[in-house]
Amino acid sequence: MSNEKGTEVCKVYEEHLDKILKAKEKLPDDEVILEVSDFFDALGNPTRLKILFALLEDELCTCDLSNITGLSVSAISHQLRILKDRKIVTYRKDGKNVFYRLDDEHIREILKVALKHMEE
Amino acid sequence: MSNEKGTEVCKVYEEHLDKILKAKEKLPDDEVILEVSDFFDALGNPTRLKILFALLEDELCTCDLSNITGLSVSAISHQLRILKDRKIVTYRKDGKNVFYRLDDEHIREILKVALKHMEE
DNA sequence: TCTACATTTGAGCAATTGTGCAAATGTTCT
DNA sequence: AGAACATTTGCACAATTGCTCAAATGTAGA
Numbered sequence: 001m002s003n004e005k006g007t008e009v010c011k012v013y014e015e016h017l018d019k020i021l022k023a024k025e026k027l028p029d030d031e032v033i034l035e036v037s038d039f040f041d042a043l044g045n046p047t048r049l050k051i052l053f054a055l056l057e058d059e060l061c062t063c064d065l066s067n068i069t070g071l072s073v074s075a076i077s078h079q080l081r082i083l084k085d086r087k088i089v090t091y092r093k094d095g096k097n098v099f100y101r102l103d104d105e106h107i108r109e110i111l112k113v114a115l116k117h118m119e120e
Numbered sequence: 121m122s123n124e125k126g127t128e129v130c131k132v133y134e135e136h137l138d139k140i141l142k143a144k145e146k147l148p149d150d151e152v153i154l155e156v157s158d159f160f161d162a163l164g165n166p167t168r169l170k171i172l173f174a175l176l177e178d179e180l181c182t183c184d185l186s187n188i189t190g191l192s193v194s195a196i197s198h199q200l201r202i203l204k205d206r207k208i209v210t211y212r213k214d215g216k217n218v219f220y221r222l223d224d225e226h227i228r229e230i231l232k233v234a235l236k237h238m239e240e
Numbered sequence: 241t242c243t244a245c246a247t248t249t250g251a252g253c254a255a256t257t258g259t260g261c262a263a264a265t266g267t268t269c270t
Numbered sequence: 271a272g273a274a275c276a277t278t279t280g281c282a283c284a285a286t287t288g289c290t291c292a293a294a295t296g297t298a299g300a
Contacts, residue, residue, distance in 0.1 A: 005270095008243075010181075010183030010184070010187070010193075010246065011244090011245065011246085016180075016181070016184050016230075017205070019178050019180060019184065020180075020184050020187055020188055022177055022178070023174040023177050023180065023188050024174075024188050026173075026176070026177055027170060027173050027188065028173060028235070030166075031239060032235075033166050033169050033170060033173070034166055035238050036169055036231075036234050036235065036238055037163075037164055037165055037166045037169050038164075038172075039159050039164075039234055039237065039238070040163035040164035040169070040234065041160075041161070041164030041165070042161075042162030043157075043160035043164070044157055044160035044162070044163070044164040044165070045157055045161070045257090046150075046153050046157045046259080047153055047258080047259095049153050049156055049157050049160070050147060050153060053146075053147050053148060053153070054143040054144075054147060056146070057139070057142055057143050057146055058139050058142070058143065058242075059139075060136075060139060061130075061136070061276080061277090062274065062276070062277060062278090063130030063275095063277085064130070064136050064139065064140050064143075066130075068140055068143050068144050069139055069192075070176065071259080072194065072260060072261090072278090073130075073276080073277070073278095074259080074260065074261075074262095074278080074279085075258075075259050075260070076277095077277060077278055077279085078258075078261095078278090078279085079258080079259095080277095080278095081278080086158065090151075093201070093266095093267095094275080095267065095268065095276090096266075096267050096268065096274095096275060096276045097195065097276065097277085098276080098277065098278095102144075106233055106234075106236065106237040106239075106273090107237075109233055110230060110233055110234065110237075110265075111156075111235070113169060113226055113229055113230055114156050114159055114160065114226075115148070115152075115156065117159065117224075117226040117227075117230075118152060118155050118156055118159070118227065120224075130275075130276065130278085131275065132276085150262080165287090165288080167288080167289095181247090182246070182247060182248090182269080183245095183246065183247085190257095191289085192289080192290070192291090192292070193246080193247070193248095193291095194247090194248080194249090194289080194291080195255080195288075195289055196247095197246095197247060197248055197249085198248090198249085198288075199288080200247095201249090202285090212281075212294080213296095215246090215297065215298065216244095216245060216246045216247080216296075216297050216298065217246065217247085217297095218248095219248065
């Protein structure tokens with residue numbers, strides 16, 4: 001048994017065995033990895049980040065966000081769907097408008113830490 | 121003057137003017153947005169996330185990481201370059217091996233908050 | 241120097257992504 | 271019902287991404 005396709009085992013393998021086993025053990029399940037990856041991937045796009053930074057201040061509707069970012073309403077709507085699907089923003093409907101806001105405090109916290117990280 | 125190409129102004133514009141102006145004002149510069157976006161983008165990939173979670177435990181060399189993730193050494197090296205370029209990991213050379221580790225505490229913090237966010 | 245092994249690099253390719261356009265859907269008002 | 275506007279959706283296409291393969295580079299020891 002042992003190796004999946006593509007895996008190469010280097011010759012220091014024996015020396016590093018302990019570290020490798022411990023790391024493999026503590027690694028989150030693939031399912032969790034994919035969720036976290038989807039989450040960060042959603043934040044890893046300039047348009048979506050602008051949307052989120054704008055929403056730090058106040059709830060905003062699709063066309064406000066189009067105006068703020070300088071992108072088409074359609075482009076914003078496409079991106080909002082991604083943020084909505086991944087539970088990063090939520091919304092309320094009010095007549096013809098749909099107002100979006102950040103879903104929870106973790107988002108605020110992560111955006112803040114990331115900004116701090118950039119300053120160094 | 122006023123609108124870049126693609127911008128549409130919705131008819132509630134006047135009502136929302138205050139919010140829009142305030143949001144535009146507080147929005148970070150494009151340069152900063154791009155940096156933050158690059159940062160999150162680097163975290164938004166299953167392979168790179170696995171690398172980072174593995175490095176939470178201990179420093180590891182390229183071939184250890186290949187072994188842990190089940191991907192080719194080449195694939196890992198390509199991804200490590202991205203993480204290195206974006207100051208998310210750093211490294212030390214030791215003979216034929218190159219040992220990678222997380223660059224600073226912000227990375228740990230962000231990974232931790234993200235994991236917590238997933239649990240809800 | 242030659243050999244072995246760890247790592248990096250560049251090319252190439254399939255798969256994914258971000259956007260605009262045009263059409264569809266929702267909502268309010270007359 | 272019909273008009274006006276906000277939003278969403280599907281399609282198409284250029285641009286980007288992640289991987290493999292093969293070759294190049296780096297390092298240590300015989």
